[in-house]
Amino acid sequence: xxxxxxxxRFAQFKGLEFVLGTILxxxxxxxxxxxDFIFPDSAFKINLMARLLPPFADWSHPFGTDPLGxxxxxxxxxxxxxxxxxxxxxxAGAVVVGVxxxxxxxxxxxxxxxxxMRFADVQLAMPFILLAITFIAIVGGGLTNMIILLIVSQxxxxxxxxxxxxxxxxxxxxxxxxxxxxxKDRSILFRHLLPNLIGPVIVLMTLNVATxxxxxxxxxxxxxxxxxxxxxxxGMLADGRTYLQNxxxxxxxxxxxxxxxxxxxxxLGDWLRDSLDPTGRTSK
Numbered sequence: 001x002x003x004x005x006x007x008x009r010f011a012q013f014k015g016l017e018f019v020l021g022t023i024l025x026x027x028x029x030x031x032x033x034x035x036d037f038i039f040p041d042s043a044f045k046i047n048l049m050a051r052l053l054p055p056f057a058d059w060s061h062p063f064g065t066d067p068l069g070x071x072x073x074x075x076x077x078x079x080x081x082x083x084x085x086x087x088x089x090x091x092a093g094a095v096v097v098g099v100x101x102x103x104x105x106x107x108x109x110x111x112x113x114x115x116x117m118r119f120a121d122v123q124l125a126m127p128f129i130l131l132a133i134t135f136i137a138i139v140g141g142g143l144t145n146m147i148i149l150l151i152v153s154q155x156x157x158x159x160x161x162x163x164x165x166x167x168x169x170x171x172x173x174x175x176x177x178x179x180x181x182x183x184k185d186r187s188i189l190f191r192h193l194l195p196n197l198i199g200p201v202i203v204l205m206t207l208n209v210a211t212x213x214x215x216x217x218x219x220x221x222x223x224x225x226x227x228x229x230x231x232x233x234x235g236m237l238a239d240g241r242t243y244l245q246n247x248x249x250x251x252x253x254x255x256x257x258x259x260x261x262x263x264x265x266x267x268l269g270d271w272l273r274d275s276l277d278p279t280g281r282t283s284k
Contacts, residue, residue, distance in 0.1 A: 018271045024264025028257070032080040039074035044231075046070060052247045064249040066239065072249060075231045076257050082143065082232040083258070086216040087209040090150035095205055097151060098158025099197075103189045105159065106166025117163070120156040128153055128215070136224050143226045146219065150212050161204060165197045199276035206269035210262040217258055233258050 031038070047069035055064040055072075063073035105116040123131075135149050169175060170193075178188050213233075219225040220234030228235055233254040240250030 017267045021264045021267030021271060024260050025268060026264075028080055028261045028264070029084065031077050032084055035074075035077045035081060039071065039077060044070070052243070052250075054247075055249050063253050064247070066236075066250050067243065067247070072236075072253055075236060076233070076253050079231040079233045079236055079254060080257060080261070082226055082230060083213050083216055083234075083261075086143070086146055086150065086226075087212040090147045090154070090212050091205050091208045093147065093151035094154040094208070095158055095201065098155035099162050099194070099201065101155065102159040102162025103166060103193060106163035107170055107185070107189060107193070113163070116159060120159055123153075123156050132219060132224060141224060141226070143230070146216060146225055150215060154208060154212070157204065157208070158201060161200060162197055165200065166193055169193055169196060203269055203273045203276060206265055206272055210265035210269070213258065213262060213265075 047065070049069065050058070050061065050065050051067055051069040053061050053065040053069075056062060057064070061071050061073070063071070063076065066072055066075065101116050105113045131153055132149060135152070136145065139145050139148075175188060175192060178192055183192075216225055216232070217234035217237065220232050221238045223238070225234055226232050228238075236254035237251050240247065240252075240254075243250050
């Protein structure tokens with residue numbers, strides 16, 4: 001049994017985790033949301049006379065400039081728009097597909113369960129990089145195709161999670177009572193089962209947004225992601241890798257943006273996990 005002191009320390013730590021995660025994630029989202037007002041056209045404006053200025057050498061370019069004289073701060077904020085869009089939209093799509101498949105598979109079982117889960121097993125056995133290369137070779141790169149790729153690769157996680165939860169709930173008293181009084185299957189799925197699954201799904205969503213930001217940056221760095229002409233964190237890392245010795249800021253600042261955004265999302269995910277599942281809390 002935990003002492004009042006250890007419980008208080010745990011609560012303080014979780015509160016700090018929430019505050020720090022909110023500041024990091026919310027700050028980046030606000031900066032990206034108002035980027036067009038803060039830096040109008042600065043992310044694309046070329047000034048070869050000001051190329052590779054170091055940070056804080058010119059206060060009009062606090063993070064310095066890249067090899068084409070473009071403002072690094074403006075490009076970091078503008079690139080966040082692409083990375084966050086990929087992260088949130090792809091997770092939303094994967095949730096819709098995965099939750100529906102998981103509900104159908106876990107509730108009806110039998111033929112549907114076998115088809116969905118065997119397809120999921122095959123997909124999970126395929127390395128992500130192989131799936132990405134195959135997909136992009138067939139349909140091409142670009143922002144929309146990147147989002148579709150991430151949806152295709154991650155719906156399985158939600159389907160397996162939801163299926164397992166549905167299997168544990170489908171024979172509970174409230175579901176049996178709903179069947180007994182003639183409630184339709186669709187109402188049982190979306191009005192009785194789905195609300196009881198939303199907590200774990202939200203936690204996984206938060207963590208997967210961070211994962212998808214990393215995946216988008218990695219694939220764009222390798223030349224398999226979004227259009228190189230569009231500012232993105234992965235593209236900025238790729239552009240600056242040949243200048244690491246002489247102009248480290250070209251790659252370091254977008255790398256820090258990825259680090260802080262992913263850290264904030266992971267902190268929020270951990271806080272949500274403990275808040276939505278009190279039985280999982282531990283204290284020393």
